[in-house]
Amino acid sequence: MAPTLTHRLRVEAQAVWLAIRDPATPWSARIVGLLVAAYALSPIDLIPDFIPVLGLIDDAVIIPAGLWLFRRMIPEAQYARHRAAAEAASERPTSKLGLAMMIALWIAAAWLMWWTVRVNWD
Known part of the structure; x- marks a missing residue:
């Protein structure tokens, strides 16, 4: 292939x-x-x-x-x-755990940005 x-x-x-x-x-x-x-x-x-x-x-x-x-x-x-x-x-095999950790990191960063904006606007 x-x-x-x-x-x-x-x-x-x-x-x-x-x-x-x-x-x-x-x-x-x-x-x-x-x-x-x-x-x-x-x-x-x-x-x-x-x-x-x-x-x-x-x-x-x-x-x-x-x-x-x-x-x-x-x-x-x-x-x-x-x-x-x-x-x-x-x-080499890819790491599904590594992918999950990166996705979790991006979600945490997005939540932190949302929370920071929300706290500063209130």
């Missing part, structure tokens, strides 16, 4: 993260990798996501272009090693 797009993106992102932390990675490649990751995770985009079609196209073009540039900046063998490690990590 062919890997899904989300699986491939998750593996690529983790491979970039591992390569950035590798001391053998040149500083210029580390900077490009960090910029790509920051743009991918940033809520601020060049074109806001709420604009139909165009809002998503910038993510679909800029992030893969940044990944392509990053891969060209480091040796292929080094990236293949990190990609294999990321692929192996993606096959």
Whole structure:
């Protein structure tokens, strides 16, 4: 069965993260990798996501272009090693307890914000 797009993106992102932390990675490649990751995770985009079609196209073009540039900046063998490690990590079982703890943390944070607003408005 062919890997899904989300699986491939998750593996690529983790491979970039591992390569950035590798001391053998040149500083210029580390900077490009960090910029790509920051743009991918940033809520601020060049074109806001709420604009139909165009809002998503910038993510679909800029992030893969940044990944392509990053891969060209480091040796292929080094990236293949990190990609294999990321692929192996993606096959590990996930923690349902960890997921439950994160959901509980988000619910607690939302309740705390609601309670703070409610107390300050009364």
